[in-house]
Amino acid sequence: MSVTASAVIKRFGAFTALDGISLAAREGEFLALLGPSGSGKTTLLRILAGLEFPDSGSISIGGVDMSDRPARDRQVGFVFQQYALFRHMTVADNIGFGLTVRPRKTRPPRAEIDRRVAELLELVQLPALGGRYPAQLSGGQRQRVALARALAVEPRLLLLDEPFGALDAKVRKDLRRWLRAVHDRTGLTSIFVTHDQEEALDLADRVVVMDHGRIEQIDTPEQVWERPATAFVCDFLGGANRVVAHAVAGQIDIAGVRLPNRAPAMPDGPASAFIRPHEFALAAPGAAGIAVVLRRILRTGAQAALETETRDGSVIEVTIAAPPEGLAPGAALVLVPQTVRAYPA
């Protein structure tokens, strides 16, 4: 089912959590809401679920306006960061809850509920654990039960709030791939919230980058990575070195090196340039580029990471495939940017 939010504004007292958000998820799409804490991504998710209501703006699901409808009428599956399993119920009762509480007229017979619960336990790969209590499960198992419980009511839309936030790295990665497989199998429109850019880029069809209650960019993971729309997005994706530059005649000038701008075009003038660690070449002193002194070399497998320092004391990280022979801390180098993304400073 498609989902649209139009011009949604939400304030909590003096704090503006959402400052005019508009976005649309297509039928069957897997969307990531990515941003730092306080960016409003969880608030947006809760508004889509009907757990919060916007001060202004509207929400529609499947083309029907849902702005004033409470959570129970929206047929939206919600998976909480801390799972929110019913602690006094067994796993099977948790999963069957949404069906059991239906009014008598629409409630499936007990045998049908049991069959559906068994099917979902199979789907989340926990067939033998129906009789356990949530407290007796590991974090990853609880998260899968929470997902099964949300899927049991056959929602039109699946919302996940930091679904992997409370799990350790290994479980995270497995569960991530598994969730994507479940999504592809069910074809359910899904929106998940994360502050982990790797997770968003790895998992989503499109990524919505948010900051301070506004959307900075909505794009495919490739586009978000290759052409970040704003300095915030480029910075938030992580790893990039920020250097002072100038936009001159549509090109970016960094310490005498002129390159085309990979970011959206900007007017001439002072610029903040972002260069990722692998986007440098090394040159001997005297060449055009950023003059630095090598501070440390970290060899990580096939690559080497160089920590260098410019004359004004700022640190630039560089990764190269093979460091030249005899390179040692203290050596003077020139860094030649190969690609650059620059934004008005």
Next chain:
Amino acid sequence: MSAAPARPTGEPRWLRWLLITVALMFLGLNLALPLAAVFVEGLRKGVAAYAAAITTPDAVSALKLTLTVAAIAVPLNIVIGLAASWAIAKFDFRFKSVLVTLIDLPFSVSPVVSGLIYVLLFGLQGWFGAALRDQDIQVIFAVPGLVLATIFITFPFVARELIPLMEEQGREEEEAALSLGASGLSTFWHVTLPNVRWGLLYGVLLCNARAMGEFGAVSVVSGHIRGRTNTLPLHIEILYNEYNFAAAFAVASLLAGLALVTLVLKSLLEWRFAGQLAGRGH
């Protein structure tokens, strides 16, 4: 773990014994000894006198009245306490802190004042006194007054027990239930209530113990009419003031017995549902 002197958090043996002895002596002197004294004094003049004291018409009537008052006040306070704590822990509204403070009021006000409030409101000279008399309704010096005073005094027990528990459990389970299509009422019935049932039971037991044992407020509104408005605590005081110590202690042992029964009941329930207790929480 008894012979492990190297435990980093362990205390020397003599200190452990000292602390345990002090705690046990304190409990013995302040709890066990007085409780035993009540029964011993009650039985001083023999079993026959004991039986006679607790079966006088006044004593039986006082027992009945005490149970009646508790039977009305406790269920009402369960309902009001649950409603108040549900509202406070799971919803945001204006003047919430005022409500929280009001709930504590009966604890901070002297019971005598609590009783006087009702006399001032419903007594013959009180605000509603004339209106009530015209309708032939008697509140003060009658059962309704006793029930009102008892509800007021015991109101905080259920709510105070439940509010911190519900606040600690948060709202996510309720939100999950709502998003799964449950109505507000079935969310309360299937999610909120089962999660707090042990806290609720504990609150109810404390509430009940106080409802049966309350003296001050009840004393003010009762009028001490023997056989009609005397509850057990008031009856005990009358007997004591008449130097009828054996009878006073005999009736007191009845009250203490009621308290012990509620405690045993609680332990039985906990034992019976130990499995479910183990399954709760994280």
